[in-house]
Amino acid sequence: MKKFINHVDTLLDESLRGFAKANADLVAVSFEPRFVRRKRPSPDKVAVISGGGAGHEPLHTGFVGQGMLDAACPGQIFTSPTPDQMLAAAQSVAGEAGVVFIVKNYAGDVMNFEIAAEMLDCPSETVLVQDDIALPKEHEIGRRGVAGTLIVEKIVGAAAEEGADLRSLKALGDRVAGRIASIGVALSGCNVPALGGPTFDLPPDKIEFGVGIHGEHGREIVEFASATEIVKTMVEAIDEELHPRRGQKALLHVNGLGATTSMELHLVYELAHEFWSQAGIDICRSLVGNYTTALDMAGCSITLALLDDELIRLWDAPVHTPALRWGI
């Protein structure tokens, strides 16, 4: 496995050092314990904090900044961050107004954010993101959080910036998280440095439908097919979940998992847009690119988020982070 790397054990910190320097106008990075925070914290507002294993960049560190996250805690690659990271991050940015933790639904993340919340001496709430519809709703550990997470972070972050209180932010976060569905498809596994190779192998004529962002098994391994056929299956799965009605406004997010070209992502966007437009859905907001990656996996996910006027206003609100910038 060829990668730009010195040593598996130093990759994360060396990379974070580069990230800190490349974005020195926006963020500051702590290394012991590891977290990224806004360069200029705003302790009067509720702090919005997320985190999770590294390897999904720009999620979450790339979303720290005005209008979105106050801090983010990166674990090692595909490994939950620890409670001391979350606690230190919270202490560095939060005041009496408290903290909203936005947590992707993975056992380690959930447990560690819970421990951190208990140790924290200011009020906190947790918004759990479970947008990956690959698993059934009644799955024993629940559904995974994937590319829809950034939408929750953007919208809750915007409301926090406007001064919303902890209770409203928790309610808003839960409401948004309940209106988002995502499904991913892998054309290949991803190469994890600590493994020295791919997480899984797919035959040349197969794809993994419903793959997770760590290469977890999805719904099923299916035949490779045309983009139109693949996208149709993805859109239909989301449709069955959200049942959007004619005239429903929505955000369509096509996310690259790492090694898929911009041309392909825009093709997937075009096809998904076409399907939903024909069903009378008003795709009024868009995001296409690599935002929630699975290292160098070839593949993509489609996310649909049902919007209303309030959510559109919050999505459009100014944001100034390393990976998302507008209105400022």
Next chain:
Amino acid sequence: MKKFINHVDTLLDESLRGFAKANADLVAVSFEPRFVRRKRPSPDKVAVISGGGAGHEPLHTGFVGQGMLDAACPGQIFTSPTPDQMLAAAQSVAGEAGVVFIVKNYAGDVMNFEIAAEMLDCPSETVLVQDDIALPKEHEIGRRGVAGTLIVEKIVGAAAEEGADLRSLKALGDRVAGRIASIGVALSGCNVPALGGPTFDLPPDKIEFGVGIHGEHGREIVEFASATEIVKTMVEAIDEELHPRRGQKALLHVNGLGATTSMELHLVYELAHEFWSQAGIDICRSLVGNYTTALDMAGCSITLALLDDELIRLWDAPVHTPALRWGI
């Protein structure tokens, strides 16, 4: 080769349709002939136009918008656009103030932009970008234009937005282009849809030093090595070209070629930053990410651009395009 694709012949247009919809607030796309232009042209200023083969996205179409390009002409993948595309693009955005064409130095691009310039009934100038130092300066067809191109587009675009005239923009573009050097390294070839496979194969222990953005052969195939060693060789090659002095202000751009993770790109940035900082170079501006890709090639390039106060001001000027946004 698994790709999200319907047919090789329709990929570009289907993808452009998605690009047009996802960025409908910023750009308009013409299909016969193919070009992307600002949604709201500003015919009173000099128009800045670029173009080249597709497969390098977001270059150039992603850089159309306020403060950067007025239009861009995508050819088929790795294929020059035709003079009628450039002519139609120019006619749709340019007025009496004229056109600056920013052209990467490839024979087909150069020839076709030249033909378009001759057919145009307004004044025009061409800025040739040859930032790839893989080939010697005295190479018979000259050096290739690669990731440094977007820096020329950003700076000339900003000056055009401020109302600079054609002659000044040509002089500015030539000056910037003369202060930029890039070098790329490939860990793998890229998969070209029309070929149905990779442009070249590299053994597991080799990398291509000085690779071009279409997978052209570079300086030499060398042993795979640690990130520190690879980056050191890249930085030294650029140093030998530009001879930056202590105290020199510079923009450091680390560009992903398609399939390289954000963690690795930031690691490369960190190492290059460290080398130059120790040499007393003031890395005062940064850009890290996939901006000039070679489809799904694993690899990256490092670009150094020597700045002065005027160039810093123009780099910092507001820009609002699909792929670069700040200050607006």
